Amino acid sequence: MTDHELDVDTASRATAPGTREGEVTDRWNTPNGTPNGGYLLALALRGLAEEVDAPHPLVAAMTYLRPARPGPVTLEQSVLRAGRRVSTARSTTLQDGQAVTHLVASFGDRDADVGPDVELGSPPDLPPPAECRDPGLAALAGPNGPMTIADRADYRLASPPGWAQGTPTGDPTQEYWVRLSDGRPVDRLALAFLVDAWPPAVADLGHLAAVTVQLTVHLHREPTTAWVACRVTTRHVVGGYHEEDMEIWDEAGRLCAQSRQLALMV
């Protein structure tokens, strides 16, 4: 790995069989003052990737058990099956002996697997990044301290979100470009971060805050371009619980990742 921010801040080292030690930094904080969920996913997923003998994460399913905070973490990992084609392992991230997240991820070799491509979706309909605007997310920082995650990624939108102007549109869908601010290429690890690195889509329903209960991401391709195009949407809210679906496409118009989370408006 490199000295790029995402690589430095997701590093962990094996200290015993099935145990790794790492550090959640304060560089990925949301307006809640707590570390971003996509960052916590990337940290745990990278730890598992070092245990599993397969090059690519295929799917990662994370449950958020308690709010994390900047500081040391212990990863307790175990392999559930090392298969010929697919290997699966699980990991619990602990702080002060308490489980904060739980991850199950399956790995394989997408370059060795052969099968058809069929694309019935379409990438976000956005002008090129250079013609889009920076939405200025850093200004969202609230009383809980700086929104440091706004310094980790650059966002570009065709027009400012309704909720950011105090006029939620009623349509909880947002399309935008994003890249990592320090120039790190967006690989599968970065995709795992980026699927949960935008304010909740339900902000355009007038609900600025939601907590993630569970998030599953399918990781399909490594983007070939610096910017990736995201589409995030919520279609169903039931008693405050709702899905949030994210697609990430590269500039060549290829789907790279697809995620869904169950979140709860708070």
Add this chain to the structure above:
Amino acid sequence: MTDHELDVDTASRATAPGTREGEVTDRWNTPNGTPNGGYLLALALRGLAEEVDAPHPLVAAMTYLRPARPGPVTLEQSVLRAGRRVSTARSTTLQDGQAVTHLVASFGDRDADVGPDVELGSPPDLPPPAECRDPGLAALAGPNGPMTIADRADYRLASPPGWAQGTPTGDPTQEYWVRLSDGRPVDRLALAFLVDAWPPAVADLGHLAAVTVQLTVHLHREPTTAWVACRVTTRHVVGGYHEEDMEIWDEAGRLCAQSRQLALMV
């Protein structure tokens, strides 16, 4: 529970702290000759529900590690967090000491949680069940023995699927009604079964077989009606890997469950 088929065949009994014993029956076999994935999910989810002090499963995330077969199973369960609002536990289903599935599920009380409802989707556009046709799935049984699952659920379609007539439509989307054949009401346990109880949507791309790597289901409401309306679709196939999304609505037009699986064409 009752003597309905789903209740009898998902029963397990605690034999030690964190350990339950159950039996996978041969009444839910697919044309592959192996037990259906939705049935395996329901069995594991019910076992966890008996360990967790909360009335409703909110989300269940299952990884399929190896093919199961009819016969005894051991469920190894542990609670990851018993929270005020959400509790999460995990379970491994073993046969002959080998892990066949792994489940993480979160539970809560949907009746106590209050929050808004917003519906931007729409239920399947189907004639009433009485005006639809039985697609005759039992005729799909192949050389691997009877497709017993076809006797557990009744299906009704507006018109026969293209793939079933040897003419895949090229659009991997299907809408249909389903109910349990023995009259058991469709509750959340049955929804967990039904989200994976239809042939792969990619059959209409000409691929009749797919294996599920991972499935996550959001369980929102208990249906108020006997029949439920399903919409299953695949939009993205990358090297044979693809999502399959399922929505289940009741006859009153309310979304009850939403699932996504990562599957691999074989």
